[in-house]
Amino acid sequence: MADPILSHQALTLSEQLPVLPVLIPFLAAPLIAVIGVRALAWPIAFVASLLSFAASVALMLEVRDGSELLYYLGGWEPPFGIEYRIDAANALVLVLISGISTIVLPFAYQSLRSQVSLKHHTLMYSCFLLVLVGLLGITISGDAFHIFVFLEISSLSTYVLVAMGAERDRRALTAAYDYLINGTIGATFYVIGIGFLYMTTGTLNLGDIADRIADEGANRTVQAAFAFIVVGIGLKVAIYPLHYWLPNAYTHAPTAITVFLAATATKAAVYVLIRFTYSVFVPAFEFVTHTLTFIFIPFALIAMFAASFIAIFQNNFKRMLAYSSIAQIGYMLLGIAYINASGLTGSLVHLVNHGLTKAALFMGVGLLLLHTRNSFYDQIAGFGRRMPITGAVIVVSGLSLIGVPGTVGFISKWQLVQGAFELGYWWLAALILMSSLLAIAYVWKIVETLYLDGENSARLNEPLSMVVPAVILAAACIYFGVDTTFTLGVAQTAAEVLLSGPFTLTGVE
């Protein structure tokens, strides 16, 4: 392995690379607030996000071969200091989060103008960057408590952003409040779990914890810690019975914020869940295996069916997509629970694929909402004919949500079904595909509403700054559905890394 980077000894920018994705937006966020000039807020946020994306991509290229990068913050060696650990698994998530943020910001500029009054914009972009920092930090960090800190940074800023929807619809306030309560409970559970781990291992570094659990074996405290962490993170992931906050938050937040959150927030949490179940605790422990098999699989299935079923009967586009997100999280959970390479690959690639798909769909909603007050089906009837590009984006990404071949949704589904067959769970394979039928129902309801209902009337304006990001994402849904060398390739490497065994203090030998 490469030697860990000690930040105080590193002299070149490229050596400092592992900290840059987090550091850049982390510095830019207060900068926006301190400067306090509205005209500068968006440019700074965009540049910071773009640089963070570039740094993430550079990191990805370094760890793509399955290697691991360690970076010791301030030169303090773990287990005392904080370390960043980057391998294929989290590099993929870093690229997703920073990439989505970079493409959402141009979209957000006009979308937020139409939904939130201008006086809030400066601080809102500052908050936006804080969410980005938090999510990237959660993903990159190799320190359990550091993860908690970033989790809180992102959560608190998210509550603010969701509440910004209140200008259009006061219900955003209760949605943000619900999210706050749920999110705080989640964070509390997580921190209790970390407390237990600290009690029994005396350390907070993930590698060190993993080493010690492996040495000492699992005692009750470790098991309790696992339970608390799974529930805590599960709330953030919105695993089925813990999803209560999600539909309201997604529905009532300003649309650009919804795009960002839907494509990234739950994904970062899913990543943390994967890391804890595979790299800190390991499936070699019976209590982990049992949790995966007897808790994750059933709840994933319930999510896939119940949430999809609820989605069919929604009459608000945005809300329907929120329920569909809960169902899609079920697929990711399922892949984690397989404990084989196909499953994990499927889970990770679905994380990215669903991020792209949902972002494109919510952008479609954002475009529709330029011309209507809300996205109830009767309000948007016939809009596919009046806004042809928006309509096309929604159809393409809707097909991807179903999992039609030639789109990214198909790739993840193929992986998950293949993984199920490899395990001999043919019934599970059948259920996965059966649940796709429900997706056909809710997606097609939208297609019919957009194209076949409503009156014929004048064409509506589709601003370029919003259309271009939406089209790029929809195109990505197709491109990565055909050329999978990047997404699937990295996800496969990541799955190998995850299955190769737990973290160690010294990194991969």
Add this chain to the structure above:
Amino acid sequence: MGWLELICAIILVPLLGVLANWIFAHRPNLRDSLTLVVAIATFALVLTLLSQVGSATLAPMTLIEVLPSVEIAFHVEPLGMMFAVIASGLWILTHIYGVGYMRGNNEKAHARFFACFAVAISAVMALAFSANLFSLFLFYEILTVSTYPLVAHKGTKEAIRGARIYLAILMGTSIALFLTAIVWTNVLAGTVDFTPGGVLAGQVEGILVPILLALFAFGIGKAALMPFHKWLPNAMVAPTPVSALLHAVAVVKAGVFTMLKVGVYIFGIDFLAETNASEWLMWVAAYSLLAASIVAMTKDNLKARLAYSTVSQLSYITLGMALATDMGVIGGGVHIATHAVGKITLFMCAGAIYVATHKTLVSELDGLGRAMPITFTAFLIGALSIIGLPPLAGSWSKFSLMLGAAEADQLIMIGVLMLSSILNVIYLLPIVGRGFFVGEKMAYAEAPVLLWVPPAITAFLCVLVFFFAGHIQTFLMAIVGL
């Protein structure tokens, strides 16, 4: 030009039709003639490929590897070659007919209609040359999605409902069953490539073989095997050119074509015969073909009757595969060709009748034959071909299928095929009989020239194919290694 480039051209050229319709949406004559040029060019390219390759089977060439061992790849083999020739050739006639129909009937949104049509043809071409199940599935779904706007074209409540059923059944069966079968095959055999002799022999045994076959047979919803046939009658709300080319030739034949390919290149005929895995399918197909014929007899709506007739005829091809004998498969293959020319004639006539008189019911046709003699003569020839009387195309495929049944020692199936021919007589000939011999001559004239020339040509093809059926049969021999 190598054959792979040629195939890519065959797939891409129809898409130029989309472009033409999009750019010149408001210049009907230019737009429609350009599409005609595109259709002719596509057919010419397919013929070039035919002359280059003949009935050889070429090793697959990969364009893109999507997943490990799962690729977008093309190959050429006789069955796909024949299917491509039929679909692209009939596209030219259907386009001419379609222009007449859409104008004569004052339908709206012509440009969108012809553009979607071109996408569908492009998907069919790609499907015909697909070298593995994944590629085939990809284009199968594109075909479903691109034909949806055609079915919903009229935008009426009825059209929306029909289109919804169309999509729900086709996409539902394909994702829930067909895809399961494909992934399962990939896990079992490690490949989904179409390989002469099949890939599953020795990889799976016992009860799992018929189960896997069932996932394929019912998953390929486009083959309209009962009980997943309802989409076809519902798709009849579409304008008649769609019913003629897509729902009598391209889409439904894509279904049975897939069925044959799965039987021949995935399971392998010998493997099916050894394991008897397809025997149940033979019975289901037999039931489907008789039941659909009986339902057809009860339908007064002309297009609905023809639709059920198609369901029945498609089951012939499924039956041919399920017999698991060389002659059965070849008979099924030939039936793709013979049924295509017969049924497209019938649908085109039905459309011509509708444009000229706005009549849709069989019971309203009394005396119309004497007013529209060319249309009704064409209809008669098509009907006789479907029934299987010499000297018309349909007689050969039925003959081969019966031979196949005899080869498989399934004498009951010979009876089923004969009974079905009788049922065909009962539901098809009265239509012509009413037209010519019942009631007074009606005061209508032939439909515009664009509407009766194409069916006259396809009726002529029914006769022509009779004399060349031997060539088609020899051409297809290669797929079973004869």
